[in-house]
Amino acid sequence: METRARRRPRDPEATREVILEAAGTLLAKDGPEGVSLSEVAHLAGVNRGTAYQHFETREKLIQAAVDWASDKLFRAAFGDPATIGERRIEEVDIAGMTGRLTQFAMDNPELCRVWLMQVLSSADPARDPFWREYCGSLERFAASDLAVPGVDAEVLSVINLAGIFLWPIWARAHAETDRGRTVLARRFADECLRLSMYGSLRAEAYPGIAERLRRPRAPAAASSASPAAD
Amino acid sequence: METRARRRPRDPEATREVILEAAGTLLAKDGPEGVSLSEVAHLAGVNRGTAYQHFETREKLIQAAVDWASDKLFRAAFGDPATIGERRIEEVDIAGMTGRLTQFAMDNPELCRVWLMQVLSSADPARDPFWREYCGSLERFAASDLAVPGVDAEVLSVINLAGIFLWPIWARAHAETDRGRTVLARRFADECLRLSMYGSLRAEAYPGIAERLRRPRAPAAASSASPAAD
């Protein structure tokens, strides 16, 4: 992160942080199996031995970096995890949360990439704290009278998060300037809202689908437009 | 792939295929930087030297495997790339394509993971043929009178594909049985359709958002519910 000035001033906390940050950056670039402790130490401007003092093995460093990313994500979306219990009761501001998350994703695409990749590789994504909280929020929202009836919160969580975290990567590749990225962030936010408000299909044009959705879990109606699920 | 039976029958095409398949599997597990040619050769039941005969370097093998995954995806969604030009004219069956893709993703989650990771790491995702075709289809759909007005096809493509490809991973982790997975596939398809038809917010409850969407690209309305994009 900085040009090595002979010897790092003794400060375990800061050192640990700088190592985690470097690990996060490389994790986003190469994936969990692709980062070497040597690289991380070099990027962090720290001796490899120092890194081993903070994290016993490469494996544990990676894990710590992933958890660190997840925690940052959590804080960006929901604030301090310690006080989360007290705030559970208040009204769910679903649009606001989506906005905060979208903005954060735009500002920290690497972090989101790390988190996504971890979830993609995890045998049990449901154990991730951020995921649990997000999904829980959507469930509470779906149960409220602000939501359209029939929302499947779990599925919607995957769709939302996947889009929110993938979009910035797309955007980064297409906008060189900050201004351009802001425009792209706005486009995403708008389309998210539009989709949430009105969907994408003109409902009148698809009576078959409407029919199918009216009797959930029943065998698919014989409409040419409805995808067969089995 | 199979228990090595002495010596592989001479068949370059099949050998190449088996190597690519093994590479794909490992790619899905470990990411591009995480697979070694030794591992691939071992899993494919092929001599390391043989692998080097088909692919000059590790790097080229990885690239070939990624392209191979992208191509399979393309075929699953759109059929033979060679004949794609002739079929461009016909009506866009957006729901049908989504259904096919969803099913394919459920059956081949590793493939989708490979593709996703590649896109996540690529500097320019727009060069991927599958992406281009998918996005193009949505654009044609958005321009038709089957779509709600104001759809941003590019954003919607990201949202759709991200969801479609991430869901199976979630599902795999949560359903042990084929039956369970079928149910989860159905849940996803239903929620996709529901979201496409009606969105998730009760439009009447969010006049601020409706207002904002009515004048696109203007500075955000001062609604507490609308996410600030800048």
Add this chain to the structure above:
DNA sequence: CAAATAGGCGACAGTGCTGTTCACTTGTCG
């Protein structure tokens, strides 16, 4: 201020992977 502590550093052995070469076996095709 001096000693003790612990954060940080450099060097080392061990391991696994890459890319290459070479001698060898065995299907397949003209």
Add this chain to the structure above:
DNA sequence: CGACAAGTGAACAGCACTGTCGCCTATTTG
């Protein structure tokens, strides 16, 4: 049948990375 191409096995140098050890020195503390 003979030539050639596909597949095997082994060996090698070169490299990068892991994990460990002992030394150095900034900070703390008595």
